[in-house]
Structure formats: C-alpha cells, structure tokens
Amino acid sequence: MILYLALGAVHLALVAVDDGLATSVTKALLMPALALWVYRAGGPRLLLAALAFSWVGDVALEVDGLFVLGMAGFGAAHVCYVTWFVRQGALRGLRRRWWVPIAGLAAWAAAIGVLWGPLGEEEPALRIPIVVYSLLLTATAVTAFGISRAAGVGGALFLLSDTLIAMGLADVARPEPAGVWIMLTYLAGQLLLAVGIVRHDRPKGVRGQDAAPFSVREERSVG
Numbered sequence: 001m002i003l004y005l006a007l008g009a010v011h012l013a014l015v016a017v018d019d020g021l022a023t024s025v026t027k028a029l030l031m032p033a034l035a036l037w038v039y040r041a042g043g044p045r046l047l048l049a050a051l052a053f054s055w056v057g058d059v060a061l062e063v064d065g066l067f068v069l070g071m072a073g074f075g076a077a078h079v080c081y082v083t084w085f086v087r088q089g090a091l092r093g094l095r096r097r098w099w100v101p102i103a104g105l106a107a108w109a110a111a112i113g114v115l116w117g118p119l120g121e122e123e124p125a126l127r128i129p130i131v132v133y134s135l136l137l138t139a140t141a142v143t144a145f146g147i148s149r150a151a152g153v154g155g156a157l158f159l160l161s162d163t164l165i166a167m168g169l170a171d172v173a174r175p176e177p178a179g180v181w182i183m184l185t186y187l188a189g190q191l192l193l194a195v196g197i198v199r200h201d202r203p204k205g206v207r208g209q210d211a212a213p214f215s216v217r218e219e220r221s222v223g
Helices: 002-017 020-040 045-060 067-087 090-096 099-122 124-145 149-169 178-205 216-222
Strands: none
Touching: 002 020, 002 178, 020 045, 020 178, 045 067, 045 178, 067 090, 067 124, 067 149, 090 124, 099 124, 099 149, 124 149, 124 178, 149 178
16 A cells, blocks of 8 residues: 555656656556556455456557557456446445435536537547447446445545546646546546455455455555
8 A cells, every 4th residue: 555655746846847768667566556556455356346447558658659549448447447336236235325326427418418529520530439339347346336435525526537638638728737637537536446345345355364454544545
C-alpha cells in the first residue's frame, strides 16, 4: 500500500510537469504495486485479473495507435469487476439502493448526449467503442455500490476519470490540469475498488497465513 501511494504521488508530480518517459515508467508500475498489496491481503483472483487488465490498458494508452487496445484492456477489467460484484450479491444490495442504477444510467446518458456530437467531429470511429466501454464502466460503478460504499465511490471516481479522457477526445472543455485530475481520480478509484473488495472478501475467503499481511493497522489505515 505504501509503495502504491508513493508511486502515485511521484506519478502525479511527473504528470504535473509533463515529464514524458518518467511518467510512462511510473504509470506502468502503479497497478503491479496495487496488485501486490491485493495478493498479500488475500484478495480474490478476479480483482487481480482486473488489475492485470488495467495494467494492459495503462501501458497501451502510452503508445501511439494503441488507444483501442487500451480501452479493450480496461473493458476486460470492468468485466472482472462486475462479475465479482454480481457474484457477491450486488444485485440484491441494489434493491435497497434502487436510486443508484437510475442515477448511473442518467449520468451515462447525459455524458453520451453531451459528447456524441463532438466525438463524431473529432473521433467518429471511436463513437461506438466508447459507448460500449462507458456502459461497462457505468456497470462497475453501479454494481460496486451494491457491495460497499468504498467500492462504489471507487467505481464513481473511475467513471469520472474516463469521462475526463472522453472529454479530451471530443475537444470539450475540462478542468485543468486535466492530466493530473484524470490520474488522481483513476488512482483513487482503483484503490477504493481494491480496498472495498478485499475488505468485503476477507471474512469469507481469507484464512491462515494469507490473512496475516492485512493487519489490523492496515485495515484501520485504509478504512
């Protein structure tokens, strides 16, 4: 966890000064660092898979011409997230929070409505892939709220981060420095998703030595 937070702070500082190569290197180390914490905490395999696919997305987005591959990597990550949340009873949880799916779909429809025209002018070939991907992303945010508040906030921050990216593709005004806001919301989103999943999964699935790395002190620090 300390490694992830330290790398995140360094990466955000590099993004702020637009240091190209060093920014790409630190970005490539972020998801492996978070995955290491998840592994030591005895987190579920689907969460590790989601972080691995996110790493593919992070790396691909740093290479010109691989934007679609990066989006596919993140899309696979969201499939892992949604699958885990649904298996853990997220749909039952959402019956008590019926307003969450409505709000999520409303936010998705509003974003697509605003970006659809500009995307057609700037990146017409990305219109359909972005619609499909954004639905997966919204599904992660919605189903995460069916499990825990921490995971739900993480999914919402992930959604906000990728919305800022889509605004850039559509040449729509966004808060500056955009790169810092994109990465800050992304890093916080992934962290909260991981913490929410590990804390939900641990009482049922982690025993013996696998539980030891997730100490009481760590649990308090991430709570």
